[in-house]
Amino acid sequence: MAPGVFVATARLYATTTTVVAGADGGCLVIDPAVTVADLDALASWLAGRGLRPVAAWSTHPHWDHVLWSRPLGDAVRYATPRAVTAAERNRPGLVRELEETAPGHDLTLFARLRPLPGERLPWPGPRAVVLAHDAHAPGHGAVFLPDTGVLIAGDMCSDVEIPLLDAAAAGGDPFGGYRHGLAVLAAVPGVRVVVPGHGHVGGAAEFRRRVAADFGYLDAVEAGLDVADERLAGPAAAWLRAEHDRQRALGLRELTESASPARRPE
Numbered sequence: 001m002a003p004g005v006f007v008a009t010a011r012l013y014a015t016t017t018t019v020v021a022g023a024d025g026g027c028l029v030i031d032p033a034v035t036v037a038d039l040d041a042l043a044s045w046l047a048g049r050g051l052r053p054v055a056a057w058s059t060h061p062h063w064d065h066v067l068w069s070r071p072l073g074d075a076v077r078y079a080t081p082r083a084v085t086a087a088e089r090n091r092p093g094l095v096r097e098l099e100e101t102a103p104g105h106d107l108t109l110f111a112r113l114r115p116l117p118g119e120r121l122p123w124p125g126p127r128a129v130v131l132a133h134d135a136h137a138p139g140h141g142a143v144f145l146p147d148t149g150v151l152i153a154g155d156m157c158s159d160v161e162i163p164l165l166d167a168a169a170a171g172g173d174p175f176g177g178y179r180h181g182l183a184v185l186a187a188v189p190g191v192r193v194v195v196p197g198h199g200h201v202g203g204a205a206e207f208r209r210r211v212a213a214d215f216g217y218l219d220a221v222e223a224g225l226d227v228a229d230e231r232l233a234g235p236a237a238a239w240l241r242a243e244h245d246r247q248r249a250l251g252l253r254e255l256t257e258s259a260s261p262a263r264r265p266e
């Protein structure tokens with residue numbers, strides 16, 4: 001996608017894995033995913049290029065972003081402190097989801113993350129800046145590579161998925177939390193490439209388009225309006241439409257609880 005930055009896309013949910021080449025054959029691996037076969041293929045590909053994981057990053061504490069395998073070696077795997085806490089607290093649920101969707105992983109390596117305080121990933125390679133927020137999941141940490149302008153957005157800024165809110169967001173404000181997270185990403189200067197956790201890599205203009213589409217989606221759902229979003233129309237979008245219905249209910253509840261009667265949708 002950029003010099004020294006590689007993205008693989010799995011068949012399952014178009015899940016992306018990002019590899020950043022560093023010094024002396026070391027590399028940073030972000031969100032390796034998703035099946036056992038996918039991780040095996042990743043390990044072989046890295047070995048074939050003479051790359052060895054020396055650090056890893058999980059963008060957020062959902063099962064498909066905290067995977068690892070023995071052939072990937074013993075790199076330090078980081079996430080934000082809030083993400084690590086959430087992954088530990090929700091471990092039984094994460095394991096259940098993993099076993100339902102992508103069984104066969106080594107559970108001793110699953111979701112074993114070290115909290116990284118601060119904003120700079122400590123590794124011998126290109127600068128990697130962590131952008132932490134609580135949209136989509138607690139302690140969601142996107143990674144920006146200033147030298148190449150690559151933003152690894154985690155489960156945000158997708159061309160195939162609508163914004164997926166963390167309904168259990170701390171502070172009870174999933175929409176506000178998501179808006180804040182999106183604003184954090186939108187404010188990053190010099191994004192030339194965006195890599196979503198699920199979907200296709202986009203350029204600078206596409207990044208702006210997705211940010212605008214996501215703010216537009218949030219506006220419409222929060223206002224109780226109908227949403228015309230092409231991401232809800234795809235053939236594989238049944239589960240997304242179910243999420244959308246849940247989020248609409250969340251938006252309507254917010255409206256009826258906080259708005260004046262004149263603004264109520266009925």
Ligand SMILES: [Zn+2]
Nearest residue numbers: 060062137155
């Ligand atoms: Zn997620």
